Amino acid sequence: MLKDAIVIGTGFGGITAAALLAKAGYDVLTLEAASELGGCAGKFDREGYRFSAGATVGMGFEEGGMLKRLFGELEIPIPLMRKLDEIMNVYLPDRTVTYFSEKEKWFKEVRDKFECDQDRIHAFFEEVFKVADILRKFVEKRAIFPPVTISESFALLRSLDLKLLGLAPYLTQSVQDRLSKHGLTKNKPFMTFINGQLMDSVQTTAAFSPSLLGYMALSIFHKGAFYVEGGLASIIHALAENYRASGGELRLRHKVVSIAKQGEVWTVMTKRGQVFRTRQVILNAPIHNIFSLLEPELHKSLPIKEHKESRREAWGAFTLYIGAEPSFMMPETSSIPFHQFISSYESPLAEGNQFLFSMSQEGDTKFAPKGKTSITISTHINVNKWWEKESYESRKEEYMERIIDSIDKRFSNFSSNIDVKMAGTPVTFKRYTQRAHGKVGGYIPSDKYSLFSNYSPNSRVDGLWFCGDTVFPGAGSLGSSLSGWMVADAIKGKYSRRGI
Ligand SMILES: Cc1cc2nc3c(=O)[nH]c(=O)nc-3n(C[C@H](O)[C@H](O)[C@H](O)COP(=O)(O)OP(=O)(O)OC[C@H]3O[C@@H](n4cnc5c(N)ncnc54)[C@H](O)[C@@H]3O)c2cc1C
Structure with a gap:
């Protein structure tokens, strides 16, 4: 059957576009490679805990905020969340700065x-x-x-x-x-x-x-940061539920391996060999994935060139997922879910010298059993060295130790309260979110003019659209979701005044 649109991926960008189009009556199929929704903003469950895969800080739900307006447009209730007055403690080498909203x-x-x-x-x-x-x-x-x-x-x-x-x-x-x-x-x-x-x-x-x-x-x-119960995955799940309620079809564990065009119709093939046909394809994978998916004859029509694209820099993430007893936290800071550590003024703000520590709050049983907390820690890293097999395990141990040592200096007894710990690397992100080379978080701006090197959600190939953190307006849950909204607008005819 010919679909109106096929969305590839359920990150913030893809699920936003899918929900809006289904709500507008389009016949939409969404294919997700992983067994969980949400990509970098998703979650996974291990040993009685839920862990946020990457993104943790909720934004855009203040009055007039972008996600609040999206939920209004879709007529869905906002997931349980708390607007934070004290958002984050930033631990600099010689002082602690509390980020007040x-x-x-x-x-x-x-x-x-x-x-x-x-x-x-x-x-x-x-x-x-x-x-x-x-x-x-x-x-x-x-x-x-x-x-x-x-x-x-x-x-x-x-x-x-x-x-x-x-x-x-x-x-x-x-x-x-x-x-x-x-x-x-x-x-x-x-x-x-x-x-x-x-x-x-x-x-x-x-x-x-x-x-x-x-x-x-x-x-x-200062517009508003939020602690979302169960993490940002709760937002993704609310959007996915609404999408299904509007008649949208969602298939997990369906990895797309090729996208081709015959006349006006696109064919999308999965790893299992299933072929789906559609008028519009919305790709929520990063732009740097397009060359391995799109049939070669169409590459020349793209505004993106493979050799140039491979040189654009993006970070990888080293993540630590920890289940622990929260008794290491001082009572006066226990209601602050986010903590940024910067160990040295002299070293670059990556590779463990700077990291974000996000912990679930007391009573949030979506995340952890009573009396426990789920923690996601992330630091920016260079992706290249993580693909060397010989040094992979020892490197992982070294980063894990370095980060836990820094936390122990701040929160005494932290390490002795740990029940469960796991690490994520670019290899993990590639495996679970399909992001080429494990590059996450959009592109690194190269200079003050980088606003002009943004990729457009419109691919220039008729019927092929991009959304997510590698296209305008860029990284984060808000930017990714907004690009999905732009694509839905375009398909519905906002720009041409004629729906597709
Ligand atoms: C460690 C870390 C911490 C972060 N912290 C924050 C934060 O606190 N707040 C914030 O707002 N943002 C944060 N971000 C950024 C934010 O998570 C991302 O920018 C945003 O979630 C990306 O969304 P996306 O739409 O680009 O999709 P992605 O998250 O990249 O998801 C794409 C989805 O598409 C699927 N997919 C890809 N290719 C295929 C295929 N061929 N077939 C089928 N499915 C496919 C993937 O499996 C994935 O589910 C963080 C990111 C990381 C990595």
């Missing part, structure tokens, strides 16, 4: 924890909030960028306004350029703090982060 508390914390340049830091954040608010209004209009068709170009022009055009000077500046204008680049603790935040969101430090991208990231916690 509320702006006044945040400004007070900045004054208390950074003894130098307090007024400059305040002014910098005021600028960040102002610019990000203007930018957010633009992104929320969901114009496809870069536009591919004339109607997408018009839609982009319609979404511009005077305030946005006023941000033009920022297009040629990095976050570092702005910090320099504010006289902050010599303040080592503050720069390390900012770089740590940018690494976790933009995937690079201030020097390489386009200012607009960096400002969106630095403002996001």
